[in-house]
Amino acid sequence: MLHRYDVIVVGAGGAGLMAALYASQGAKTAVISKLYPTRSHTGTAQGGIGAALGNLEEDHPEWHIFDTIKGSDYLADQDAVKVLCEEAVDTVYELEHMGLPFDRTPDGRIAQRPFGGHTNNVTKKPVRRACHAADRTGHMILQTVYQQCIKNHVTFFDEYQVMDLLVNDQGQTAGVVALHIDSGELHTFHAKSTVFATGGFGRIWKITSNAYALTGDGPAVAFRRGVPIQDMEFFQFHPTGIKGLGILITEGVRGEGGVLINGQGERFMPKYAPTVKDLASRDVVSRAIYLEIREGRGINGQDYVYLDVRPETVNRYSDEDGVKNLDGTPRHITAADIEKKLPDIADFCRTYLGVDPVKQPMPIQPTAHYAMGGIPTDVKAQVVIDSVNTPLPGFYAAGECACVSVHGANRLGTNSLVDILVFGRRAGQHAAAFAAATDWPALPSEPEARVRAELEGIRYSAGIESAADIRRDMRNLMMDNVGVYRTAELLTDAVARLRALKERFKRIAIMDKGQRWNTELLEAWELGCLLDLAEVTATVAGERQESRGAHFREDYPERDDTHWLKHSLAWIQPDGSIRLGYKPVTLGLYQPAKRTY
Amino acid sequence: MKVKIKIRRFNPEKDRKPYWAEYTVDAEPADRVLDVLVQIKGYQDGSLTFRRSCAHGICGSDALVINGRNRLACKVLVRDVGKDIVVEPLRGLPVIKDLTVDMEPFFRKYRSILPFLINDEPPPHIERLQTIEARARFDETTKCILCAACTTSCPSFWANDSYVGPAAIVQAHRFIFDDRDQGAQVRLALLAESDGVWRCRTIYNCVEACPREIDITRAIGEVKKAILTGDVD
Known part of the structure; x- marks a missing residue:
């Protein structure tokens, strides 16, 4: 089926909804999302x-x-x-x-x-x-912006999964192809402007805070159409995920006075960040936790530490640090304050750990959380495809799937929510303005052919490989080799093994041959996206011979501004190999300086 | 431990009516029921179909009937339900495939109560002010994740699917008692109609079903009282 809209927005989290809200004011706009909008991952953001x-x-x-x-x-x-x-x-x-x-x-x-x-x-x-x-700021943002879309009669195609970006012979984007999950039919959305706001891809790691849906469809689809991906070696591990599960425990816990404690009962962050201690940036805190664990100071020598927000702990360290309320009195908290300010965190701990955070410390470990890298854009959210920032006409991206870059090598907490709204709004405005000023781009002939071939290839494969096995092997490999600490040896090994997994992926078999709600087929296709992005991540991480932000190389432990103050770009070549390039960082306000907290 | 799980299944392309399928899975007591479903899909029957996303009780995708009660599959652990687990799709919404139901009727009811702030006064250049007490007045109903566990547990909804249902009333409550909103009387008029709040017979199933622990029946009671008194303070 063929649809025509001035602007198509892919993804209905904060960035997509904001883009749609603004684009729909001046252009015929539709949002396509593989989830109901209120299921989007923006809703899980907590602290602020x-x-x-x-x-x-x-x-x-x-x-x-x-x-x-x-x-x-x-x-x-x-x-x-x-x-x-x-x-x-x-x-x-x-x-x-x-x-x-x-x-x-x-x-x-x-x-x-x-x-x-x-x-x-x-x-x-x-x-x-x-x-x-409270600790549901993302939930309230998602609900509120969705409410405004309802108020403004924005058109939604819910539970349609976008699987291709259409680029015509003139080098313009012409829309997308999506699968209607309920019927299994393909739909072509012919559009003057296309906005990708598809979120991240943390599912390539075993321990992650990311939803099942975060499989990097947007970046993978764009990559396969010749768009580069930028700064993929920088993936944030949030310091405090629930042990084993990776569920996020907001930094707001430390903002309210919570502290990290090792197996010796010691508050260890002052050793690593003497000024702001437990409120250092996430890369610094995650590395500190790993070092403590590696040196045998995990809880009972195991691979986790405690996050302690019990009132007696918070008040003791607040007194030691001289932390004051605004009126000058010492900051002391009570159990009731925790219930009021962090209700969801308390609920998660009780549900999944059987731990009451008011009475017991929470076992935590770093969890794969956020992609600093993604589809390169300029400040208009327009996608740019080379080292001199040449735009791809009609193509926009915003939010976690994009790389403007506002987060560089490590994102600060709270800035992802700013990013999705500020650049989601800009994407919507600029996409609508572009659509108003341009003629309809030619639609490529047989626009659905590529997706149909991909899906039929999976559906009727004669192979014997299991998608679940390949997925598990990929996630374990990425955790072990492409995590917080990296070396040339680990990364080279990862690239080789990811290529082997991609070979196995060509021979996967699925049981469900049906059309309607074939989520086995969709999950297999998503695994292909994850494998592409995992290979790029390991490859560019192997190239960058320095440590910067979330990318820490034990064999190159220092930042090297002389050689590496630059963004990485990765393209896929016709033979499937990856080509790398670089582009300069825009400075202008602050010169790079030594980073201490 | 070995877990036996019975799942109500239906494939619209193959089956004339739903049937029960039984699986045995190795699971840990701390595993979520969702983990068990994912394991079956990955290693026993790839065609098993269900919605899921965040897997920790925030996105609202995976509300199901688990051992007779409406719960989120990601928020109930094996140790909470024991070694014999029975999973069915939500009641009162048309089944599409296996555990997947048509959510459109549910979201239509949500949209019907005007779920957005109504206030046509030009806003100040900074935030509108609101007291801590005024903000607290509707705090609980802002927690709703639209999972439909409440509405599909309600016998009044089962008996008459034109009833707007508890979830939509919770969402209306969130605005009716927000002192920045000026649409209370419009929403109260909508909810005073025959398919509105008066279909609630205070059965409390919704309260028990809510994974966010919202006291839904109390919220509905407050809306009823506001309709009767015309007063939202």
Whole structure:
């Protein structure tokens, strides 16, 4: 079936919904999502959205800009960071005007809490910048922006999975091909502008905070159509995932005074980050946890540590650090405060661990959380396809699937929510403006042929390999070889073994040959996306001979600005091999400096 | 440990009516029921069909009837339900395939209560102010994840599927008692109609079903009272 829209938005998380909300004001727009919009992964964000409102203490967008650049280990493009942090303020007010139920200060303003890497640039101490709705800020953002889409009659194609990006002979994007999950039929969406907002791909690792749906469909589809992927070696491991499960425990726990404790009962972060301690940036904290574990100081010598938010612990260390409330009294918390400020965290711990965080410390370990890399874009969210930022006309990307780059080598907590809204809005505005100024791009002949061949290849494969086995092997391999600590040996081995997995993938067999709701077929196709992205990740990580942000090479433990202050780009070649290139980082505000917390 | 799990299955391309299939799975007591379903799909029968995404009780995809009760498969552990598990699709919505039901009727009801802030006054250049107490007034109903566990546990909904249902009323409550919203009277009028709140017979199934521990019957009671008094304070 053929549909025509000025603007097609793929993905209905925060970035996609924001893009759709804005695009639909000036162009005929539809959103295509493989999930019902309210199921999107934005909803699992917890602790807050960063904006220098200064509601509780002095703060400035300039400080937010500096913190983000420093947090990125100087790999972020500074013009993009400026856009992010300056527009963050209006974005948060816009959310409030849309009805988002932020928590409030005693004088009725939006409440804010401290978060890792966000500081008062003068005192260097943590600053209250994360605007929050308890520990379900992402849930409230997703619901609120979706509500506005309902109010504004945005058109949705729910439970349609996009499987190809159409690029015509003139080099223009012409829309997408999607599978209607219920009927199994393919639909072609002819569009002047296409916005990808498909989210991340943390499912390539074994321990992850990411939803099943986060299989990198957008970046993989674009990559296969010749678009490069940028900075794939930088994937964030969040320090505090629930042991074994990877479920996220917000940094807001440490923002409220929680501390990390090793097997010797020692609060270890002051050794690694003497000034901000447990509120250092995520790459620093995750590495510290791994070092403690490696040196035998995990709990009972095992591969996890404790996150302790029991009132007696919090109050003891608050007193030691001299942490004060705004009125100058010592910061002391009670069990009731934890229930009120962190209700979902308390619920997760009780449900999945049988641990009551008010009475017991929580066992945690780092969890694969966020892709700093993705589809390269400029600050208009327009996709750019080479080292001199040549745009691919009509193609836009925003949110985790994109790389502007505002997060560089390491994202600060709260900045992903800023990113999806600021650049989702820009993507919608620019996609609609482009559509208004352009004629219909020619639709390639037989637009569905490629997807049909891919799906039929899986459905009627005569192979014997199991997708579940390949998926498990990939996730274990990525955890062991392409995790927080990396070496040339581990990465070379990973690339070889990923290629072997890709060979096995060509021979997979599925049991369900049907058309309707064939999720076995879809999961197998998604595994193909994950394998492509895993191979790129291991390959570019092997090339980068330095340590920067989330990419830590034991064989090259220092940052090397002389050779490596640059973004990586990876393209797929016709024979399936990967070609690498680089492009410069946009500086202009701050020169790279040594990074300590 | 070995777990025996019975699943209500139906393939619209093959089966004339639903049937029970039984599987034996090696599981840990701390595994989620969702993990058991994923294991069956991966290693025993790839055609087993169900929705899932976040796997920790936030996205609302995997509400099912598990051992007779509406729960999220990702939020109930094997140790909570024991070695004999029975899984069925939600009741009251048309089954599409296996554990997947048609959610459209549910979302239509959600959209019918005008689930968005209504306030046409130009906003200030900063945030609208709201007191901590006013914000607390509707805190609980903002937790709803639209999983449909409540609505599909409600005998009044089973008896009459034109009833708007508890989830939609929870979503309406979230706006009716938000002092920034000016649409309360419109929503109260909608909910005062014959398919609105008066179909609630305070059976409390919804409260027991809610994975977010929202006191839904109380929220519905507050909406009923507001309809009667015309007062939302």
